[in-house]
Amino acid sequence: MTSVGRRLTVLLLVYAAALAGWSWFSSAVAPGLILDAMAGDAGRALDRAVRWFARNRPAEVVIREWREAAPAVAGALALHAGLVVMIGVWSRRGSPVGSWTRAAASAFLAIASLAFLVASALEGAIQDYYLYLQIWGEVLAGRDPWFLVLGGGGYWYSLNAYGPLYNALAIPTLWNPLAPKLIFAAAYWAFASWLALDLAGRRGRPGWASLALAAWFATPYAWVEIARFGHFDVLVALLAIAAAEARARGRWKSGAAWLTAGVLLKYFPAVLAPFLALDRGRVRWRWLAATAGLSLAGLAVAGLAWGPSVVRPISLAVGRESAYLSIFYALRGPLSPIGRDTLFFSTDEYATPILLLALYRAWTWARRTRMDPLAAGVLAIATTLLFYKVGFPQYYMLLFLMAPYWYVRDFDRLRLRGPLAATYLACFGWIGWFDVKTAQETVGQIVPWAGVPTFLLMLGLTLCIAFGGPREDPEAVEASA
Numbered sequence: 001m002t003s004v005g006r007r008l009t010v011l012l013l014v015y016a017a018a019l020a021g022w023s024w025f026s027s028a029v030a031p032g033l034i035l036d037a038m039a040g041d042a043g044r045a046l047d048r049a050v051r052w053f054a055r056n057r058p059a060e061v062v063i064r065e066w067r068e069a070a071p072a073v074a075g076a077l078a079l080h081a082g083l084v085v086m087i088g089v090w091s092r093r094g095s096p097v098g099s100w101t102r103a104a105a106s107a108f109l110a111i112a113s114l115a116f117l118v119a120s121a122l123e124g125a126i127q128d129y130y131l132y133l134q135i136w137g138e139v140l141a142g143r144d145p146w147f148l149v150l151g152g153g154g155y156w157y158s159l160n161a162y163g164p165l166y167n168a169l170a171i172p173t174l175w176n177p178l179a180p181k182l183i184f185a186a187a188y189w190a191f192a193s194w195l196a197l198d199l200a201g202r203r204g205r206p207g208w209a210s211l212a213l214a215a216w217f218a219t220p221y222a223w224v225e226i227a228r229f230g231h232f233d234v235l236v237a238l239l240a241i242a243a244a245e246a247r248a249r250g251r252w253k254s255g256a257a258w259l260t261a262g263v264l265l266k267y268f269p270a271v272l273a274p275f276l277a278l279d280r281g282r283v284r285w286r287w288l289a290a291t292a293g294l295s296l297a298g299l300a301v302a303g304l305a306w307g308p309s310v311v312r313p314i315s316l317a318v319g320r321e322s323a324y325l326s327i328f329y330a331l332r333g334p335l336s337p338i339g340r341d342t343l344f345f346s347t348d349e350y351a352t353p354i355l356l357l358a359l360y361r362a363w364t365w366a367r368r369t370r371m372d373p374l375a376a377g378v379l380a381i382a383t384t385l386l387f388y389k390v391g392f393p394q395y396y397m398l399l400f401l402m403a404p405y406w407y408v409r410d411f412d413r414l415r416l417r418g419p420l421a422a423t424y425l426a427c428f429g430w431i432g433w434f435d436v437k438t439a440q441e442t443v444g445q446i447v448p449w450a451g452v453p454t455f456l457l458m459l460g461l462t463l464c465i466a467f468g469g470p471r472e473d474p475e476a477v478e479a480s481a
Helices: 004-037 044-054 061-094 100-123 126-139 163-176 179-202 207-216 221-230 233-248 252-265 267-275 285-306 310-319 327-331 346-369 371-387 393-407 417-439 447-466
Strands: 146-150 157-158
Touching: 004 044, 004 061, 044 061, 061 100, 061 157, 100 179, 100 207, 100 221, 126 163, 126 179, 146 221, 157 163, 157 310, 157 417, 163 252, 163 285, 163 371, 179 221, 179 233, 179 393, 207 393, 221 233, 221 310, 221 393, 221 417, 233 252, 233 267, 233 393, 252 267, 252 285, 267 346, 267 371, 267 393, 285 310, 327 346, 327 447, 346 371, 371 393, 371 447, 393 417
Parallel strands: none
Antiparallel strands: 146 157
8 A cells, every 4th residue: 555545544444433432422422511511510621612512592592502513513524635635636736845834824725624624513503594595495406496585675676686506405404404514614625725736736826826826815705704694695706706717728628617516506706798709809709699699598497497586686686785785875865965856866876887787887898808718807896796785795705716816826927026916915804804893793783884895895996807907828828727
């Protein structure tokens, strides 16, 4: 047996022992400890930990939640075993022998991802993830997943604001309600590890860059969005990145397939299509038509299964009110210097036309300057986030992941590298802080004006992308990564 085989065997034995130990502890010991801690008889540290898990719920509810979370922790350990194997592969493939900084990055990624996966299981189903479970329950019951509920304004709307492919996430819940959340967490850390160790190494980035990337991906924004709230936008981001990468390599068919999957999961990636269709100043109309055709075919198949309700998310996206980090929410709030009488219409009514105009101007800029397709895709995402009226923090996950991927991949060809990095870090430093305040439920006083700094920071980042992105090779697209 080779040394690699021996290490793999030892690793699997360690995780098998950990899973067996956890199974015994979680079923035979933990319930009694939880009840003791809730009565204040388990010691200060354990009492505090159980109070965090209990969140002021009755004992019988806490025990029931524990019976659900304990298998999810076991699933987190199993996923982490596979992730550690891949971290080892990517580390060896992407780093020279003796690179202690990449070894440190590998260790950090392994530790941080384990804590993240376990936290994702123990946080349970809260905020939007609780609503996800209601939707997936309807899917498994064979009912309409885009069912209508009565909103606070007295109108009916669908809880499910996503595409038909989102409904497939109901399948893992047959094992455990928290299984999709674990998939989101594992996908996030798999991407972070691959980017920091493999791609950064193969692109000749120094070892300290791998360590810096690893540390960045462990910042609060991801902990709140995935580990705590369980938002699935990480999957949307990864499909968008796969589409942009395929397009950059000249793999048009796979690019169309990845982008279609992203659109059918959540409609946001559709804004990428006209930008990725650019080819040295020309427009690949056949590719654009094929991508649109595949997306419409997917909707048609979903319509045969669930009926016309499949289009409800599209109307919801157009008609819903501005919120949170959107500049349009700030402009209709109590601190706004303008009002409805000044504009003749509400600021929300201007939002969609302004967004469409901004996307068109960004597209003409990318076409005229012959921006690299990956840079054009990042510009499309940033422009959409800049002007989209529903400023929920989870929507920014696409840019949070796509921008560093682009930065690492095209670093040698980028202009304005310093301003790009500075505006990106400032933007997500602010959004991450806002997200932490949201998780702590102390964000109330911030919300009326939060759209202003978000808009200014995003405007700076969008301009840096537009002016700093590389131009496309006039001869041919890149043949390999």
